[in-house]
Amino acid sequence: MLAKTWLARAGRCPLTIPLGSRGDYQNPMRLLMKVFLLHCEQWYDIHISIPLPVLESLRPAKSRLLRLQRLSLDVGLYEPLHIFECAPRLRWLKLASSLDPSMVKAPWSQIEYFDMGGCKIDRCLKLLHATSNLKTCVVNLTTSEPRLSHSSIQLLRLRSMTVRGDPTYFFNELLLPQLHEISISSSENWWKATSQLISLLSQCSLAKLSLNLINLSDDDMIRVLQACPSLVQLDLYYQHMSTSVTTRGCNTRGVLPSDENLSRR
Incomplete structure (x- = not known):
């Protein structure tokens, strides 16, 4: 009633x-x-x-x-x-982490926001191939190495991405020329994707970078920052950044954002 x-x-x-x-x-x-x-x-x-x-x-x-x-x-x-499967105005889709995205039939090509929950890397890459109009994407990788071969994925409209898990092989497959901000969360024991991250960042004009539980050396941190000279905001969570990085960054024009846009937690 x-x-x-x-x-x-x-x-x-x-x-x-x-x-x-x-x-x-x-x-x-x-x-x-x-x-x-x-x-x-x-x-x-x-x-x-x-x-x-x-x-x-x-x-x-x-x-x-x-x-x-x-x-x-x-x-x-x-x-x-x-x-x-037939929803002509559907643009925003969020799936629970326990839900296999392959079980959901949706109009993938029109989706602009996609939180795909927990997903194996092969399934994730297949979905990204189908969602060519994405603007915002949230990825929770449950596996790190693909079992299948994949062609490069170019997402021309993607502006924001959140990645959880080991993105080493994932980053290798992506071309994101319009990426504006990225947030990455990974276990310290898993992280080995510095070179792949630098390659990804060098494709775009990144403005905001958030790193959570990523154990970067001072040299690697400098390399990452040098790869995104347009950066205006850097957020570090459980990530140590030594005074050496701060000093070297300040001495190299454009490497570090201003103090008000640099946060460490």
Whole structure:
């Protein structure tokens, strides 16, 4: 009754709906999904965290999601999900870390923001090939070395990237000429991607760099900073930067951002 009242008040306005449920599938939940389905043409921003049987009750929404622009999925899948395959305005997609992106069928070429959750490197690279219009991307690599060969991936519109995990081989495959900011989080024991990072940074005019748990030597830090002369903001998290780097950076014009744009935590 509350859902019907709320949706009736919304009229024909775009709808933002968080659908969350835990536990067994029961008749009351079936009735609630039917209520939401009646208004699926108005879905605009949908966050779904429900058991698989509940999700399956939303299948009639396929090809009716004309307004959907943002989608967040946290579900367990055992077969491909086609509900969101045809959503002509979908631009923003976030997947839970436990969800295999290959199980979600989406209009990849129109996605501009993509948080792909936990992903093996081969699957990640395949998805990036398909998402040619990305502007912002969040990658959580669960493996570091590819098992397949890949051609270089050129993302001409990508401005912002967040990478977690070991990006050594990942960076080798990327061409990102418009990259404006990048955030990298990696275990100190894993990091061996300095040369690959420098190569990536030399392609673009980076303005913001964030490094978390990356153990760079003084010389490597200087090399990284020299690779991005347009840098205006540097954020370091659990990363030691010695006075030697600061001194050498200050003595080399353009290597270090100004003090107000240099943060260490």
